[in-house]
Amino acid sequence: MTWYAVLGAVEQGLVYGIMAIGVYLTFRILDFPDLTVDGSLPLGAAISAVAITSGINPYLALLLAIGGGFAAGIVTAILNTKFKILHLLASILTMIALYSVNIRIMGGPNIALLGTPTVFDPVIALGIAPHYAGLLVFGAGALIVSAAIIWFLRTELGQAILATGDNPQMITALGVNTHFIIIIGVGLSNALVALSGALIAQNQGAADVGMGIGTIIAGLASVIVGETIFGTKSMARAIIAAVLGSVVYRLAIALALGLEFGRFSFNPSDLNLITALLVIGALIAPNLKRKMVAK
Numbered sequence: 001m002t003w004y005a006v007l008g009a010v011e012q013g014l015v016y017g018i019m020a021i022g023v024y025l026t027f028r029i030l031d032f033p034d035l036t037v038d039g040s041l042p043l044g045a046a047i048s049a050v051a052i053t054s055g056i057n058p059y060l061a062l063l064l065a066i067g068g069g070f071a072a073g074i075v076t077a078i079l080n081t082k083f084k085i086l087h088l089l090a091s092i093l094t095m096i097a098l099y100s101v102n103i104r105i106m107g108g109p110n111i112a113l114l115g116t117p118t119v120f121d122p123v124i125a126l127g128i129a130p131h132y133a134g135l136l137v138f139g140a141g142a143l144i145v146s147a148a149i150i151w152f153l154r155t156e157l158g159q160a161i162l163a164t165g166d167n168p169q170m171i172t173a174l175g176v177n178t179h180f181i182i183i184i185g186v187g188l189s190n191a192l193v194a195l196s197g198a199l200i201a202q203n204q205g206a207a208d209v210g211m212g213i214g215t216i217i218a219g220l221a222s223v224i225v226g227e228t229i230f231g232t233k234s235m236a237r238a239i240i241a242a243v244l245g246s247v248v249y250r251l252a253i254a255l256a257l258g259l260e261f262g263r264f265s266f267n268p269s270d271l272n273l274i275t276a277l278l279v280i281g282a283l284i285a286p287n288l289k290r291k292m293v294a295k
Contacts, residue, residue: 007131009254013247014138015199016218018145020226020242022192023219025149028238030165030185032080035091037193037219039098040072041212044194045201046105049113052202058119062198069194072098073187081179102209110208118202134203141199142243145192150236152188161185162235193219214272221279222246228282252278 019041026034044065051061072094079090103109123133152158163171164181172178193215201207226245232238256274257266266274 004131005254005258006251007135009250010247011131011135011138011203013222013250014135014142014243015196015203016222016250017142017243017246018199019193019196019215020219020222020246021145021149021239022189022196023216024223024239024242025161025189025192026186027220028165028223029153029162030182030189032165032182032186033088033091034073034076034186034189035088035216036072036076036094036098036186036190038212038215039095039102040069040190040193041197041200041215042102042207042209043072043098043105043212044069044197045207045211046102046111046209047194048198049111049201049207050105052113052116052118053111058117058121058202061202062119062195065194065198066191069197070187070191072194073190074183076190077183077186081182099209106207106209109210110206113202113205113207119199120202138199138203141195145195146239146243149192150239153235153239157181157184214275217272217275218246218249221275221282222249224279224282225249225252228285249275249278 019037023034023037026032047068048058048061048065051064052058056064075097076087076091076094079085079093080087083090085093120130120133120137123136124130128136153162160171160176160181161184164176164178164185168178171181197207197212200211222245223242224245225248226241226243227238228245229248230237230241230244232241253271253274257268257270259266
């Protein structure tokens, strides 16, 4: 694997690490299976791309994308809490609807950002090579988001989100409106996913309606791999593990795509197979470790 392949994998791991934090919030903290992310990631990309091509500052475009993702999460949460639709079905319905919404926003299945300003331009203007600019921006973004979420989960509202996912009956008995907490939590999760999508679009120079396919699988794989390798002894460690798990996941994919076994070799179409194998390995590793220690 070449140096540029490693650099690209780390870069992708960091930006998708922001998405992995969003997935962690719903699946691990709120215990809310949310497939909305497959639609909210391209939603963030679409909003960011349209905003930039309309002359809006690329940093402001990121905020607009965050708002769009938050709104998408709210829709899913309201369908579940207020209309009593199963959380999995509610998220699928929102994801399906977002496919059409994203096309409507972009005015087509994709939109190009070639020649437009991006959040990477100020870094490149400092004399830093473009391929390193992405790494710096994504690294800074992942660090800021991780620190912000760790801080947020220590606030009163953050503690209420943790308690809602851990024991909803208990937190309800204390007078907390769990419906409101779920709405905020799912909205925040999808806001982070949309931010990730917006950054990816600005880095790739385009937004596409199909770029969110498999997002939830990649997010879950990142979370599980991170938990297996780095542990979850504290909330801060779990959040950081999700980001690092995303980096490890992308490096593993890059490595697998470069492997050859005689006449057999992996190609990009085998991405889902590689992901499944990684997740299976991460899930069975703790059991194997316990059995080996017991012997």
